[in-house]
Amino acid sequence: MTQPSSDSITDLPISTTFDLPGFAIERTLGLSWGLIVRSVGTVKGISGGFRALRAGEVPQYTEVVNAARHTALERLVTHVRELGGNAVLGVRFDSSDVGGGLAEIIAYGTAVVVRPL
Template sequence: MSHDDIIITTMNDLPGYEIVAVYGEVFGLVVRARNAFSNIGASFRTVAGGEVKGYTKLLTESRNHAVDRLKDSAREHGANAVIAMRFDCNDIGNVMSEVAAYGTAVTVRPL
């Protein structure tokens, strides 16, 4: 199955669908090391201000990867949707970034 077979929403329900089974929490987790040059650039940006494009790209890619893993986990549970999806982001030792996408795996059917 493709990754497009899982519907994801940040809402607690899915308009136009009925939840017919609940499987519980699922998550997708990504931990990535930061590039040393990005860390140096970030230090300069902290002083000067402005966007740190290297981190923006890193976190965007990490979120997308975490959502792909979330979909895989939902699929493994037999779900076709994830409701109440959220992101959680943390730093690990100032050298790694952790991104988790999580929610409740459910099976839905159109009304």
């Protein structure tokens, strides 16, 4: 398997499971992660705050969280490549409030070297 380009996460196998059908795990490189701390921003915070008064989805917040998860995943893939991996297994997301309207989003998993069967 050749090293994928660094501008795309779609050419690196990513799995929430700990195996990858069609591939053999040659080496486990260890824990890898991608982290972002994000603010909703003033405009989205105000308009989202008004929306939150009603029941239902708050699209302003959904958009920010979705973008943050994508960024965290991109950073995870970058870290995997820095470790010499060509795949990441057991991927999970976690988030927490760090105060002051800031939220931490982390994507983490196990960096591995795989080869096609």
